[in-house]
Amino acid sequence: MSDDSPIPDDEEEVSEVLSGESEGAGVLTGESEGELAVVVEKPRAQQAIDALTDEGVYDADRRVRAYGDGGVSIPVTAVPETVDFHEVVRQVGDPRLRTLADHLRERGWTGAEVDRAPSSWAVVGSVILVDVGDAPRPAEVGEALLDLHGEADTVLQRHGIAGEHREPNVSVLAGEGDTETIHTEHGTRYALDLAKVMFSPGNKEERSYMGDRVGDDETVLDMFAGIGYFTLPMARADADVIAVERNPTAFQYLLENARLNDVTDRVQPYRADCRDVVDGVSVDRVVMGYYDAYKYLDSALDALEPGGVLHLHEATPEDLIFERPIDRLEAAASDRGRSVEVLDTRRVKSYSEGVDHVVVDARVD
Structure with missing residues (x-):
């Protein structure tokens, strides 16, 4: 950690070490209750905060503070039971400025x-x-x-x-x-360089949603995989994912993230234009996570088995939500003598003024 770190030095912030457990929770007495914090390495801080939040013990009213050489103390309301840490400490000092x-x-x-x-x-x-x-x-x-x-x-x-x-x-x-x-999101880890590849925090729930939708051993084509935005949650849910990405930098992170999440056996990565991969491919589900994905519907439908599910993303003007993406999907399917059953529609986030990022889920027979 550099000397000019924005986090205050720990000497004035931590008054007492209460336990030192490398895994799980230490047992604290009643007199130890109060302004508790757990110590982790700084590179793990955000991952630990996410896990502590999921467990319901992260204390957002107090600050994350520097601790020792390269560590941080993260405030908690109780000793966590599911999150690894080095030790439990008591914090003193002013409450966090909230805004x-x-x-x-x-x-x-x-x-x-x-x-x-x-x-x-x-x-x-x-x-x-x-x-x-x-x-x-x-x-x-x-x-x-x-x-x-x-x-x-x-x-x-x-x-x-x-x-x-x-x-x-x-x-x-x-x-x-x-x-x-x-x-880290919902247990999925994404390595990336934010100066080189895109990451949209507003798509967080959609990434989690895709992990919940797939079934065991389902075969999925992710046509615009990026660093693994949707590929990773689906592969972690035991789907087999054909992940296609043509950006060389994003593709390298896709490979790294498959290893990072221990799903290399579930991910078949291709650095290519997705239209060059679909020949001979037959899948149960297609994910089209790109605002102009409708331009690739012919290739998506060629790969999708009858009765399979397609997830079409689009940036749509408010007066055309959800009419335009559904019309585009139905027209492409009709050209192939196929029918569409819309399963779900949702707005993911605002794309720009008067335009929203939307998704249409549909079964195509």
Whole structure:
């Protein structure tokens, strides 16, 4: 950890070591109850916070703090039973400032300046992604976000996504400047470089949803796999996934993430245009996680078995939700003498003003 880490030094923050367990929970006496925290290595901080949140013991009212050489103490309401840690400690000090506005006011920002600060951002592993807009003193916004999220060490300013491979345009706003990280969602681990490949935090529930939809030993074609956004949850749910990605950087992370999640035996990766892979392929399910996926419907339908399920993503204007993607799917199926039964429709997130990211799930006979 660098000397200029935004997390306060541990000497003033931790008063007492209560137990030292490498796995599971230590047994604490009643007099030890109070401002508890568990110590983990800093690279594991976000993964541990996610797991502690899932267990229901993460204390969001207190700060994540530095601890020792390369560790952090994460506040908890009780000793966790399912999360590995090094030791349990007691934290002292002021409660966490709960909002970005609190941190900016502490830096002397006026009410009018605070009103111009960003209202949303995303923590992806150890990196914070934010669009500061017209906020004054962007670097102070970055430092305040690091104070707010002690598990992070870098803040990136988003400048959009462009190019054939939808590559992100970002710049370092504050912190160490390390853009490579490992992000954990619902037990799935994603290694990625946020300066090189796209990651949409707003798709979190959709990624989890796909892991819940597939059946054991089901064969799935993921036509736009990226770093494994949908491939990994599905493979972890025991589906066999043909994962196609043409961006060479994203493809390398796809391979790494299959190993990281121990699903290499469930993932068949191809660095190619998905239209060049479908010949001779026969699958139970097709995932089309790309805003212009409708352009590839012919290839998707060629690969999909009768009675199989297709998940069509699209960026759709509000006045055409869900009519346009359904019409496109039905037209492509009709050209092949096939019929469509719509199983589900949902909005994933806002794509831009007046346009939403939507998904249509359909069975195609």
